[in-house]
Amino acid sequence: MNIQWYPGHMTKAKRQMAESLKQVELVIELLDARIPKSSKNPDIDSICGNKPRIVLLNKSDLADSNINKQWINYYKNLNLQCLEINSLTGSGQKELTKAINDMFQERNARLKAKGIISKPVRALIAGIPNVGKSSLINRLAGKASTKTGDRPGVTKGKQWIKIGSNLELMDTPGILWPKFEDEEVGFNLAFTGAIRDEIMDIIEISIKFIEKIKLISPDSLKSRYKLDDLEGEEADILDKIGKNRGCIIQGGQVDRERTANIILDEYRGGKLGRISLEMP
Ligand SMILES: Nc1nc2c(ncn2[C@@H]2O[C@H](COP(=O)(O)OP(=O)(O)O)[C@@H](O)[C@H]2O)c(=O)[nH]1
Ligand SMILES: [Mg+2]
Structure with a gap:
């Protein structure tokens, strides 16, 4: 990143x-x-x-x-x-x-x-x-x-x-400035909205986010986006979510950018539930 x-x-x-x-x-x-x-x-x-x-x-x-x-x-x-x-x-x-x-x-x-x-x-x-x-x-x-x-x-x-x-x-x-000691810190800041989205690749961020939530709170992702399972690549999950949300562009393709924005906005707004990304 x-x-x-x-x-x-x-x-x-x-x-x-x-x-x-x-x-x-x-x-x-x-x-x-x-x-x-x-x-x-x-x-x-x-x-x-x-x-x-x-x-x-x-x-x-x-x-x-x-x-x-x-x-x-x-x-x-x-x-x-x-x-x-x-x-x-x-x-x-x-x-x-x-x-x-x-x-x-x-x-x-x-x-x-x-x-x-x-x-x-x-x-x-x-x-x-x-x-x-x-x-x-x-x-x-x-x-x-x-x-x-x-x-x-x-x-x-x-x-x-x-x-x-x-x-x-x-x-x-x-x-105070955050310190990017490792990539994970950067992603955590991005997920929570501490870094302005304009300077990031929002699709990459959302894929990383899905990867993380899959591990720490899979059910919130499944229930929010009506997914039967979380099998497959994160990018495919992103596409599934996009489809479920009607984020389709010309040619029937998923609008990944819009989907990515929805997922991150909803997490930041608490719509996926109360999810902590770091434990002591
Ligand atoms: N849900 C929630 N949102 C908050 C809370 N505190 C601040 N925010 C939101 O976080 C965003 C940044 O807040 P702001 O006070 O401007 O942060 P600052 O840059 O540190 O001054 C704003 O959209 C606030 O509404 C909180 O305790 N809970
Ligand atoms: Mg301020």
Whole structure:
């Protein structure tokens, strides 16, 4: 898989992240619950230094709830706070503010002893493109104060969004770059929509996707697309799905591109069910 990267963007994001880190006491690291490993920047430890951190499994509504729990345990064992969240509905939000309050209890008590009643914890939300940073900021802010669906770099200015009396959020999220350590990471990012489709071969991606789902959740593929079995090559399965969906072009051939788009869109929209692509 050939993906175009823009080193200039990465350098800029790194610099901005370093700048933002200086201004906060807490990093809220957002991961995609379906692919917590692939959606993570593996350099996050060194990027954050010893700044306190909370890991959030976002889009938890699209991932298998048992596997979400496994990931939470996995992080617990690494001594990292981890919670699942849905930035669209706000589910998990209460747990998040409670976790932050608990985390900074000592710090608040220390300030109080000095006579400082309330100094909100300043936090930065960080994650790879499309993981849901803007959605979470909007959700926590309680109104549509930041744009969602934007490409990295669109949101600008530096303001603080007050959340309750104990928390202030930087309105500009920190952008982390995913790391293409191996091909599988690239495909996982593609399946979940973290990489723009225009720069990929969507048919190749969908074939890889079918290959993966065949292994981890064959029944969801069969029932969604009314397939009796998953025998044969992935490309043939793609064609069968196309036929069942009436994606036919002139000459009676299957419109593979349209079919590929349907499959990926439906997975991303949760229509195939809650399917996690990575386990701890
Ligand atoms: N199902 C689901 N979709 C989400 C969730 N959070 C964000 N999204 C969607 O993911 C896409 C990217 O979100 P956005 O906030 O723009 O990501 P950003 O690039 O990190 O700022 C948007 O289409 C959101 O509606 C979530 O918890 N669940
Ligand atoms: Mg955004």
